[in-house]
Amino acid sequence: MKQPMRSSIACLRCRRSKIKCDNDGGNSPCDTCIKGGHQCQYPEATSLAPKRIDPPASGRQEKDGPHERKRARKLDEAPGLDSEKSMAYAEEILTYPFLTIELWDQLFAIYKQHFATELSFIHLPTLKEKMSRRQGQKQHHSSELNLVLLGILTLTARFHTDLVKYVAHLSSQQGGNVRPRTIQHKPDPIAASEFFANALTTALGPLRTAMTVVTVERVQAFLMLGLFEWSQRHAFSNSSAWMYVGVAIRMAKLLRLGLDDHIMKIREARVAVTHESRTRSSEIGIIRESRRRTMYSCLVLDRMMACGSERAMSIPLESIGIQLPCSEMAFDLALDVYTGYLRCPEESTSRKVNDDSTLSRFVQLVAIWSDISQYSTAGGRSQETASPWDSRSTFRQLRERLDRFHMDLPDTFTLSRQNYYRHDNHQATNTYVSLHMLSSVCQIILNREYLPFLPIRCGRPQGPLSSAQYPARDRFWEETADNVFRASRDILDLVEICKDKLPQSCLTVFAVWLSGFMAVYAHQFPIMDIQQRMVVSEIIERDMDESTSVLEGATTRMSCQALHKLTKYLPVAQNYLAYLEELNQYFVDAKSHFNRQANNADPMSNPSFGVRRLSIRPVGDTGLDESYTKADKASPESPSDDGQRSQHDEGSDRSRGSSWEPVRSMGVPEDHQGASNSTHGPSISPALSFSAMGSSAGLRSGLAESPPVVLEHRGEGLSAKAPPMGDTGKPPSLLSESQLLLPSLDEGSFQQSIPEFSMEKLEMIESQRIGKVLNDLEEFAGAGSLGIGAP
Structure with a gap:
């Protein structure tokens, strides 16, 4: 067992409790606060006044161990919760004491650094204002907003070292009556994000609720789940990202997000502008831009994942009748600007664009990329x-x-x-x-x-x-x-x-x-x-x-x-x-x-x-x-x-x-x-071969009397010497028990290979399309594996 590091500084909680504070010098939460799930504050970092914002029960939190373990064990009960309890479960997750305003600000910065291009719909000033109001308050909070917050946690938790430690301890508490001190979980960044991804899927409610309750926030939540799964690419969940994004796209179509500007123009022409509407123009402007960006996020992920066989694009460009995303400054300040359209309507050709941004240019480039990727995957x-x-x-x-x-x-x-x-x-x-x-x-x-x-x-x-x-x-x-x-x-x-x-x-x-x-x-x-x-x-x-x-x-x-x-x-x-x-x-x-x-x-x-x-x-x-x-x-x-x-x-x-x-x-x-x-x-060898084999046995070369040069395929998430997909990487609970499997189609992964060729067919090997040999576009989209072409 790793011995705790001695430190000359103790956090405020350990000082009040007069217990030893094991920490790394005040740069991250101490062991005691991590095990209790508490906010950890040091005298040098925070004055004494703000820490009194903690709930009144903080004085007895040292003996709340059983309560904390009970909350952690609710993850096992989550699949059986109904929609109402799912909302309560999401609220409970988001009230963990360690999810402080300071930590949220850090997570928002991480989100902006890594995810603000593909998922640009978060209006951070509004979200920060709402988080500051909910801190320490026990009033009802929007269950739909909670989904977005859990989505942010899903994407960003792996990048936050302290949050990874907190989640590692929460996971250790799922062992029932086993005392937390007897279980030592090594912090795993991916496991931290998986923890919140599971919480988000639970908070979405039972399948029937998740598919029938349609809101913009749920579109955003499904997009976040899709982006997270896309980055993980498990051997057993290759299609999950595409499925999540597909659900988000269909919800967006039901909400007519791609027609907002057209619909609003018609309504504004029919209804006179009132004083109340003028005063809310800033708020309405933020909502409209967030909805636009949500639709464009659907488009971006749709085009990124629509590479490869049987990955048809779900959003025709002609169906998008909304302005391109505005600049970040215009979004933050709710400025009324004109950015142009992806496909310019006839009536807008005379209007001059007065706001340009790298995000709108990125969306335009995505449209070109989709044609290039389709051209490549089609041959x-x-x-x-x-x-x-x-x-x-x-x-x-x-x-x-x-x-x-x-x-x-x-x-x-x-x-x-x-x-x-x-x-x-x-x-x-x-x-x-x-x-x-x-x-x-x-x-x-x-x-x-x-x-x-x-x-x-x-x-x-x-x-x-x-x-x-x-x-x-x-x-x-x-x-x-x-x-x-x-x-x-x-x-x-x-x-x-x-x-x-x-x-x-x-x-x-x-x-x-x-x-x-x-x-x-x-x-x-x-x-x-x-x-x-x-x-x-x-x-x-x-x-x-x-x-x-x-x-x-x-x-x-x-x-x-x-x-x-x-x-x-x-x-x-x-x-x-x-x-x-x-x-x-x-x-x-x-x-x-x-x-x-x-x-x-x-x-x-x-x-x-x-x-x-x-x-x-x-x-x-x-x-x-x-x-x-x-x-x-x-x-x-x-x-x-x-x-x-x-x-x-x-x-x-x-x-x-x-x-x-x-x-x-x-x-x-x-x-x-x-x-x-x-x-x-x-x-080159006279008997050069390109063979996609079931296991990665390495590359071997040879002439007519020796093994040929072989180019192996890469299974999802497997190392060079790992077994092929479909062996032991899939959890038992996820193994298919379908009674309608076709032996030639559904058993195992497709493994196509280019036939071995002799020196006389060298020209054919030399001129192979690089994209066909590598099959990397399908790997990128999550529709295939490196080196394995579609049948």
Whole structure:
């Protein structure tokens, strides 16, 4: 048992009780207050007057141990509560003594830092005012507001060290008659948030109540649950986030949140404005903006999770007839501003926007992202019938939309170190960083469509392999590759400059993963990164030891360090981190075996060895040779186009100009080694395979007489050596007992694999779509796993 730390300072409660105060010097609550669930105050931090705000029963709280344990045990009784008792249960949770005004202020700051972009509907000034009024009062509080407060606790508890300790002790009290001192629970940040997530689901009431009582606060509560589950990605609850968000969207539609502005305009035209309505205009303005932001939060999460097979989008953009979100200052001060619309109605075209914000720009970018993600998951370049530089191609149209978006950004919203600190000065970095994280993700996902998965025979950036060679537009391949590496570099620069202020979100994790993969890609194939955005010149100038670890490169080290830090609060980051190691080893083994095969072959008799230029067919081809096209269509993991592709705007061919000043210093030694020049030695095995196997046995390489190179899949929340999904990760209570299971569909997870290919089919392997091999869009949305394509 860990011995308590002696301290020369004692909290006020221990002083009054004349007992020993075990603490860490006054920086966090003492052990006694944590075990009692009490507010812990130290003389230096708080004067004596405020502490008398405690309930009158504080004098006898030292003997309230049995009462505290009884309250903690109510979690076990929660599922059986009716709707009325559920409300009382939520109120009881929120009256825990340790939930002080100071702690709430800290939680609100955490919320603003990490969640104010995806869930922007909280009006913090109003909420703080309501919390100050309810402190110490025993009057009835809004049961709907309690749901929002529990949602905030669900999202933020894991980031608050003291709250994690309190919840750990509450969990230890669930052991019934076992004395708390005999149970030592190690504080677990995720368990703290799970505690409040369970409380929130209980407070929503029985299923029938939860589905029939429709309020804006309940929409917000379901969105919070959805965002929390999305960040956890349990092996047994992959679909829960999507389900929660789906319920929120349907409630929002029932409340007609997407038509508020239209409905209010009609009512204001019919009813004369009274003095009373003028005096309440500020309050009404806050309510209207909160409702707008709630609807846009539904849209953002809908678009983020609608990636992959059978994840149809639930909100048509045409159904949203409300203004875009206003700036934070306008929201806080309830200013009447005009922000424009996502889809401009005809009558508003003459009205000039007088309020712009990074949040409204983020929402507009989400609309572009949804089209890019749908394009990629539907097959990307394999669905094209025109060259990517052709104005008729979907790729070209999406790229032009993205370029126009960046060129239309106000100067203060563009990506630069100076602009970051401008937003940081107003505590508004969350949305600014998220905006540029999503912008970089869009660039990578779109432009990587025309990067070969294994460019081992490329002497410079090339497109996918084709049996027919047609000249590409001047420097098109170089520009496409550079767009990917530049966006990857921007992500790493944002991670470095944000440091501890980096938003801990699924978007951030996904962006860091993408930059990490491109770092590995550039590390192994530096010839593709002509501008050396992700590699340094020393890599190209010297040969590389092929056993070099992925962590020995500066950019890969930065990515892995960032992912490792994110795993503490976002377990899904562990999947990406483990997969980076596997991909790096896969590339190393493939190159090694190709080099050995190439050195043993006669280049005159085998023209497939050596450097060759790669291109694509401009019209009537998918960019791959005929054998690949047929194999891809026959493969069970070939992506299906479940919905109609949206129409994309055509526009300018101007490219993005970034004003970002690169941040290069991170104290990481750059004595790593890069990949060997592809022009000197291409490398892959003659029997290279991409197999998604049930257990992660590692990557093995081989020639015809040895095991092939294998790329394993990552199960949800599993480490590299963990058993596959569906083994023991699922709690017994959640195991399905359905009697209508189809053995071929419902038993176990789908595990699609790309067939093993020999050296003669190397072109097919080289030109695999990166998105198809990684399957990371479905992992991001929670609809699949890394390296496992949909059937």
